[in-house]
Amino acid sequence: MTGALEAALRTRRDRGGKCLVPYLTGGLGEDWLETIQAASIAGADAVEIGVPFSDPVMDGPTIQLANDKALASGVTPQLILDRLRGADIGVPTAVMTYGNIAYRMGYQRFASSLADGGVSGCILPDIPLEEVGPWAEAADAAGVETVLLAAPTSPDERLVSIARRSRGFVYGVGLLGITGVRDQLADSARVIAARLKEVTDRPVLVGVGVGTPEQAVEVCEVADGAVVGSAMVQRMLDGGGPEGVAELVGEFRSALDQRF
Amino acid sequence: MSAEYPNVATWNAATPNAATWNAAAPNVATWNAAAPSAVASNAVAPNGGAQPGFMADPSAEGRFGEFGGMYVPETLVPACQELDRAFRSAWADPTFRAELTDLLTHYAGRPSPITGCDNLSEELGCTVLLKREDLNHTGSHKINNVLGQALLARRMGKTRLVAETGAGQHGVATATAAALFDMECIVYMGTVDIGRQELNVFRMKLLGSEVRAAKSGSQTLKDAVNEAMRHWVSAVESTHYCLGSVMGPHPYPWMVREFNRVIGDEAAQQCAGLLDGGTPDVVVACVGGGSNAAGIFSGFADTDAELVGVEPAGGAAVGRAVPGIVHGSRSYLMQDEWGQVLEAQSISAGLDYPGIGPEHANLAATGRARYEPVTDAEVVEAFQLLARTEGIITALESAHALAWIVRAQDELAGKTVLLNLSGRGDKDVAQMMDVLG
């Protein structure tokens, strides 16, 4: 059965468009929920909501800072999920956090909390294919789509297994490195997209190192869509608020819509 | 293919390991019993390989009982798998073994002696033996692991090393190996530790390494590990991550133990000589990530010696016994109710870590080893005691093990206690000048 996240992305793709998924840090500032809603209205196909973790090894300075600020303000995973419950976002959401947040709460409880909060998908970047079994079982049971990452270093046969186990979409990591805005799109971004498109019919989105509308357009020449994290979070950190983030989402949206 | 990259089904097949692990539990009774064990200390295979019983090799998925695993971002999974294959092949290769042994002997100065401590023993009422890892080149046990990993990195065609360090001992050892093998080396160190371990920072630079400050979070060892892992994610093709303890994703906890088991293998033989074929009653070592403890424990795991790991009270991961996932493995972890990792607090930079290696978690869970906390004040006392009674200035890390002996002296009366003196204290003298005024 196709979940809400995958369905939304497929719909966009089937209409010939490209998927835009901004990443926004949950609990960062008073207006984080309004910011997510604004991103949705401005043209996001889905929103990734970061649940802050103390030791985010896949994240660069921008998202680390956002995590630290949110944690310092006392935010907890439960507070974020409580506020999401019943909130009208308008598009499907996926939570992105690290394994220990889910593990500590208990995989089943975490999965059902996501489902209760109306969250469609979940991304745990430090729980790779080999370790995902117990989590994926709990997520499947709760109807939560587990999105897996595929990296430039993943061999071909591994991409097949990753794409098969992934739900919602397959997250192609655009470069060898951690999250953060770069001057240029790495060549590896289009390469991972092409390699994934070879082996799966699931939507293929590329994230990590996609920081400008131009870079999003470039990667979407091959990929079905882009995940944009640090650039969005930087806007939140700069005090852009819902309007500022919506404006940025709008720039990405229109760049993609013009080209495709 | 599915064997190499297991899908969910194969993963589930791994669960019965829990049964194997449980099956080991009855042994606890055997070694706990005062009756002499059938296994003599020197029966432990001196050259590693698969040993039966406690401290055996982990499962193919890198698990010790329910702990361990490979919890890393996808980017690093192929690198960890490649490292696992390379280590297995090297460790089974007599040429690699001979090369490492040659380095350990002629470069690092092994074997390290065991020193009997008459003055200290008299003061404490038990026989204290010190395994003198402080006498190794670079001043601690860390060189054992680093020489092994640097040789392996070269064998794998890697040209750069990245490492984390707390006290700076692992950083200095890595910088040393990098100089010897003409490799580029970057060491991440928390800003707080850079402040309290100035001497080692200078040594690393002198050896030609770049020291980068880890400025996030608690600015200590945990954050240095985060930064080193982030660096590795970005440079995985050319760079080997030279992890400094029995932690991190598989194969590190196992590989770092194997590179340190030379401590235990030597000590078992030395003790057999000193104790008329016998083994010490108690083997004690300090535990940060747990590499020096794993090294010495591995020589005695299948004897009836009691194994004691000593944690700083402010960094007692086993003491709190809450499992968690961070830095690549599932183990005991200091964390809050939501899974945010807590900052450890310790006078010693090398033990200032909120986690512990997964094999130690398993040794604790099975009851084969126990883990005791000591306070900073007790450590400062022990540091001075060893200097005064035996003329040995110990590392603050190793002073934790002695602090436990002092505290437990009633329980230890008349017993023979082998203490792994993991490092020397030169690096800590400046800090102790401040502490002691």
Ligand SMILES: Cc1ncc(COP(=O)(O)O)c(C=O)c1O
């Ligand atoms: C002398 C010494 N002992 C012990 C440790 C702790 O490490 P481990 O628990 O891996 O032996 C360190 C770490 O820096 C050290 O320098």
